[in-house]
Amino acid sequence: MSTPVVLIAGLHAPARTAAVDRLLHDHPGAVAIHHDLREVVRERVERVVRDRSGILDLAEVRLAHGCVTCTVREDLLPELIRRAATASLLIVELWDAVEPRAVAEAVDCEEAHGVLRLTSVLTALDAVHMPIDITRGDRLAETGQVAAAGDQRFLAEVLARQIEYATGLVLHGGDTEDEELSRAVLDHLAPVTPVFGDDALPEVTGAALCTGMLAERIDPATARLPVDARTDEITTVVWHRLRPLHPARLFETVDELVTTSVRSRGRFWLATRPEQMLAWDAVAGVVSVEDAGPWLAALPQAAWEMVSPARRAAAALDWDEVTGDRVQHLVFTGPDLDPGHVHALLDSCLLTEEEMLAGSDAWAGYDDPFTGVLDLKETA
Structure with missing residues (x-):
């Protein structure tokens, strides 16, 4: 019988510790493992193992390369497998700036199958800090929460990924x-994810999660994006269109779009790149645009069998006889957003009737300021 494993992520240690303590209290025989990564840049990590009675083991781990991936591969996974035989539940408390996806996929590996089963991924949030943190444009290096040498991520970026x-x-x-404000914010950022208090956590000893399905919940092609909503001062605006976007006009509006919203994400297409699905990901004024692979409409039908059922289902929902699954689907969340203004701004970036009639040969000649961003990432 495999041993259940639950991951606890979160930027703030007190929130994580409270969740871990509750699980240890509720599950006799549970063991919690935490890697303190404050010295990871010096290739040194402290591992703390404890149960409800206190610390069981405290050890310094030396790594060949100081990074989170090394810590998981070289120490966390072997430690989990070693303790699985005697623990009723294994709790992994992640370091502040660690995003749970990579750790979840490492635990859900062939080496651990039959020994470990990942059952839950929980993110513990400080109700005082979370609504502010999601708006902060600070890099982790400026907040003292760096997880590796050269870490250039932003605090709000990490928090968004931990939540979603x-x-x-x-x-x-x-x-x-x-608490009310935090719940209101979370209703917009992750509307289908249940929210708990740390005095009543969910069941964490059930069936194994499929990390492939977890990834599909957030990957651009299959993400479960929020819907139009308004709660008090917070608004979520969905923009959904079929026409291609003019790259130069969209590029000119990026700053306004990301500064008037706190969080935005989705998938879109440019007239100059009809085969590429592009992913939009922005938080706290910082935006990333990346190649998310080809649209299904750009692939021969024989290749469709190579993609996941979720990918095919998402494409079917958006399918149009002319554009295929190519779609503009962007979602913006922020305080007092004006849906009309967001729609008008983005609609002004779509090709006009005259430009549509000019055809794809004319589109290919448009100035594309995204070339410097996308082509650089493709060759990096």
């Missing part, structure tokens, strides 16, 4: 007003 990948969210601290 999780199977459950756990609120800690603050007063009633803090």
Whole structure:
């Protein structure tokens, strides 16, 4: 019988610790493992193993290369397998800036099958800090929460990924007003993910999760994007169109789009790149545009069998006789967003009737400011 494993992610240690303590209390025989990565840039990590009675083991781990991946591969996974025989539940408390996806996929590996089963990915959130953190444009290096040498990620970027990948969210601290605001924000950022208090956590000893399905929940081609919503001062606006975007006009609007919203994401296509699905990912004023692979309409039908059922289902929902699965599907969340303004701004970036009639040969000659971003990433 495999041993259940639950991951606890989160930027703030007190929130994570409260969730871990509750699980240890509720599950006799549970063991928690935490790697302190403050010295990881010096290739040194401290591993702490504890149960409800206190610390069981404290060890310094030396790594050949100081990084989170090395820590998981060289120490966490072997430690989990070693303790599986005697623990009723294994709890992995991740370091502040660690995103749970990579760790979840490492645990859900062939080496551990039959010994470990990943059952939950929880993100513990500080109810006082979370609504502010998601708006912060600071890099991790500026906040003291770096997870590896040369880490250039932004705090809000990491927080968004911790929230959106999780199977459950756990609120800690603050007063009633803090909790209500946090729940309102989470209703927009992750509307289908259950939210718990740290005094009543979800069941974590059930069936194994499929990390492939977890990835599909957030990957651009298959992501479960939020819908139009308004709660108090927070608004989520969905923009869904079929026409291609003019790259130069869209590029000129990027700054306004990302500064008027706190979080935005989705998939889109440019007239100059009809075969490429592009992923839009922005948080706290920082935007990333990346190649997310080909649209199914750009592939021979024989190749469709090579993609996942979820990918084919998502394409079918968006399918149009002319554009195929090519679609503009972007979602923006922020305080007091004006849906009309967001729609008008983006609609102005679509090709006009005259430009549509000019055809793809004319589109190929448009100035494309995204070339410097996308082509650089493709050759990196």
